Amino acid sequence: GAVVSQHPSWVICKSGTSVKIECRSLDFQATTMFWYRQFPKQSLMLMATSNEGSKATYEQGVEKDKFLINHASLTLSTLTVTSAHPEDSSFYICSATRLAGGTDTQYFGPGTRLTVL
Amino acid sequence: SQKIEQNSEALNIQEGKTATLTCNYTNYSPAYLQWYRQDPGRGPVFLLLIRENEKEKRKERLKVTFDTTLKQSLFHITASQPADSATYLCALTAAWGGKLIFGQGTELSVKP
Numbered sequence: 541g542a543v544v545s546q547h548p549s550w551v552i553c554k555s556g557t558s559v560k561i562e563c564r565s566l567d568f569q570a571t572t573m574f575w576y577r578q579f580p581k582q583s584l585m586l587m588a589t590s591n592e593g594s595k596a597t598y599e600q601g602v603e604k605d606k607f608l609i610n611h612a613s614l615t616l617s618t619l620t621v622t623s624a625h626p627e628d629s630s631f632y633i634c635s636a637t638r639l640a641g642g643t644d645t646q647y648f649g650p651g652t653r654l655t656v657l
Numbered sequence: 658s659q660k661i662e663q664n665s666e667a668l669n670i671q672e673g674k675t676a677t678l679t680c681n682y683t684n685y686s687p688a689y690l691q692w693y694r695q696d697p698g699r700g701p702v703f704l705l706l707i708r709e710n711e712k713e714k715r716k717e718r719l720k721v722t723f724d725t726t727l728k729q730s731l732f733h734i735t736a737s738q739p740a741d742s743a744t745y746l747c748a749l750t751a752a753w754g755g756k757l758i759f760g761q762g763t764e765l766s767v768k769p
Contacts, residue, residue, distance in 0.1 A: 574756065574757075582761060583661075583759040584757075635700075645691070648700035
């Protein structure tokens with residue numbers, strides 16, 4: 541149990557276009573979903589925290605108008621990178637925590653590799 | 658500022674030996690410390706969680722210690738196998754369900 545999926549697994553886009561990444565909890569309801577970004581050989585950096593039906597909370601330095609997060613249901617959160625530029629190229633990973641019980645562990649998705657040309 | 662440091666150098670060990678990875682932190686009072694495994698191009702996989710009032714936690718060949726005085730956690734893999742080769746991340750959180758702050762990870766390579 542506790543499987544999190546992401547789609548797409550990789551995407552290449554042109555500079556200036558927008559890209560949407562989906563994060564789904566497949567076998568549990570997620571109270572909270574987190575979005576991270578990871579550059580090569582670096583740590584995961586938290587971008588934002590999202591709760592179902594609420595506005596996302598962004599970390600300092602993350603532009604909320606550029607990285608749009610929607611958490612419309614207990615099993616789906618989306619991250620849209622608007623007007624993407626080459627410096628946005630990175631590995632984007634989401635995670636989700638369970639609704640109730642358990643150890644409140646974050647379960648991570650497999651990640652989405654974004655390359656902006 | 659808050660800082661989490663893991664061995665930046667890759668750790669190379671022989672199969673069957675015990676691997677020991679270190680996680681040190683400063684300017685932080687975590688309630689929980691977690692260890693994750695990450696394979697190249699994949700998301701992290703949860704391994705173990707230890708609370709601030711726990712000294713040690715075990716799971717099969719894995720053992721984690723947590724010393725809040727030294728502000729350090731040690732992660733041990735006994736009887737290591739080539740399949741254990743991966744990057745291992747430690748992560749801290751100040752509250753239950755709160756955001757995780759990750760270290761940069763230590764790459765472990767187990768040679769047959």
